[in-house]
Amino acid sequence: MSKFWSSMVKRTVPYIPGEQIDQKDILKLNTNENPYPPSPKVTDAIKTELARGINLYPSPTVEQLRDAIASYNQLAKENVFVGNGSDEVLAFSFMAFFESGKAIRFPTVTYSFYPVYCKLFDIPYEEVPVQRDFSLQVEGFFQSEGGVIFPNPNAPTGVFLSLDDVASIVEQNSEQVVIIDEAYVDFATESAVSLIQTYPNLLVVQTTSKSRSLAGLRIGYALGQPELIEGLTRIKDSFNSYTIDRLAIAGAEASFRDKSYFKETTQKILQTRSWVSDELKQLGFHVIPSQANFIFVTHYKESATYLYQQFKKIGVLVRHFNKHPINNYLRITIGSDQDMKLFLTKAAQVLQ
Numbered sequence: 001m002s003k004f005w006s007s008m009v010k011r012t013v014p015y016i017p018g019e020q021i022d023q024k025d026i027l028k029l030n031t032n033e034n035p036y037p038p039s040p041k042v043t044d045a046i047k048t049e050l051a052r053g054i055n056l057y058p059s060p061t062v063e064q065l066r067d068a069i070a071s072y073n074q075l076a077k078e079n080v081f082v083g084n085g086s087d088e089v090l091a092f093s094f095m096a097f098f099e100s101g102k103a104i105r106f107p108t109v110t111y112s113f114y115p116v117y118c119k120l121f122d123i124p125y126e127e128v129p130v131q132r133d134f135s136l137q138v139e140g141f142f143q144s145e146g147g148v149i150f151p152n153p154n155a156p157t158g159v160f161l162s163l164d165d166v167a168s169i170v171e172q173n174s175e176q177v178v179i180i181d182e183a184y185v186d187f188a189t190e191s192a193v194s195l196i197q198t199y200p201n202l203l204v205v206q207t208t209s210k211s212r213s214l215a216g217l218r219i220g221y222a223l224g225q226p227e228l229i230e231g232l233t234r235i236k237d238s239f240n241s242y243t244i245d246r247l248a249i250a251g252a253e254a255s256f257r258d259k260s261y262f263k264e265t266t267q268k269i270l271q272t273r274s275w276v277s278d279e280l281k282q283l284g285f286h287v288i289p290s291q292a293n294f295i296f297v298t299h300y301k302e303s304a305t306y307l308y309q310q311f312k313k314i315g316v317l318v319r320h321f322n323k324h325p326i327n328n329y330l331r332i333t334i335g336s337d338q339d340m341k342l343f344l345t346k347a348a349q350v351l352q
């Protein structure tokens with residue numbers, strides 16, 4: 001604590017991201033990055049933009065990229081807000097749609113950034129318990145005071161909530177904003193984007209960090225009806241006019257235009273997820289059915305803390321959250337087939 005800190009800084013409890021270790025021989029399966037490089041068209045577009053020069057400011061309204069995202073989702077540019085990673089989009093959304101004195105709701109097991117934003121912006125919250133199989137308790141989100149947010153598929157479990165259930169939560173909160181954080185939706189069966197035209201209180205947030213192999217580029221976006229998008233734009237323009245740089249705009253636009261490459265790498269991860277899940281069951285793991293690019297597992301004999309430490313010793317990084325009721329689980333990112341073959345060998349070694 002410093003006497004120079006504002007009350008806002010004093011009350012913050014910052015988010016702790018997964019370890020980023022710059023070491024060549026480590027098998028990094030802890031932050032849900034994509035093992036495949038982005039489309040070659042993305043790197044070409046960035047090089048072209050760089051050759052054009054970066055002495056001029058980028059577009060403050062990110063027109064071209066919003067067009068590409070809108071067209072990919074069969075929406076209009078007015079339905080799209082772009083931010084510097086979806087974490088920024090989420091932070092702006094908390095500021096734009098949630099407020100002090102009105103408790104919002106999210107699940108007890110969820111993305112750990114939500115309580116961080118609540119503390120930062122002084123927004124009260126209620127946690128809705130998840131069920132024993134980690135599925136969401138739908139009615140628990142009905143008639144909230146200040147709004148609702150949850151990831152779908154949920155993090156860090158990978159459990160997916162059906163679109164019908166999402167729609168009923170949105171319907172039962174018609175005076176508040178419901179934010180669906182779809183960071184992993186490209187690995188799942190369906191997106192809530194199809195509900196946007198029906199519900200003015202629905203905001204869908206997505207990212208290029210996971211399914212589009214662009215975690216290093218920092219592009220996230222929100223999709224919703226124009227009045228929600230305008231709310232976000234007002235926050236952004238009261239904060240930083242240029243949150244997205246020229247190279248990121250060019251690269252992300254190219255990614256949305258190259259549909260076949262995206263489809264291919266996503267499909268690959270789904271195949272890998274399926275066989276890795278089967279193999280881990282053979283090794284005595286209980287694997288929660290996942291619709292994301294990671295799996296959430298627990299072992300019938302060895303504790304998650306022990307396994308996390310043993311894995312780390314032999315150069316395998318997975319994610320362990322030391323928090324009830326998930327302290328005996330590990331979250332493992334799906335890498336390439338080669339990564340996962342190595343992982344399974346190491347898992348067998350640890351369990352010997």
Ligand SMILES: *Cc1c(COP(=O)(O)O)cnc(C)c1O
Pocket residue numbers: 084085086087088111151155181183206207208209215219220
């Ligand atoms: C990874 C992740 C994000 C943040 O993604 P960025 O776009 O890289 O900031 C947001 N929500 C959830 C649930 C995530 O897992």
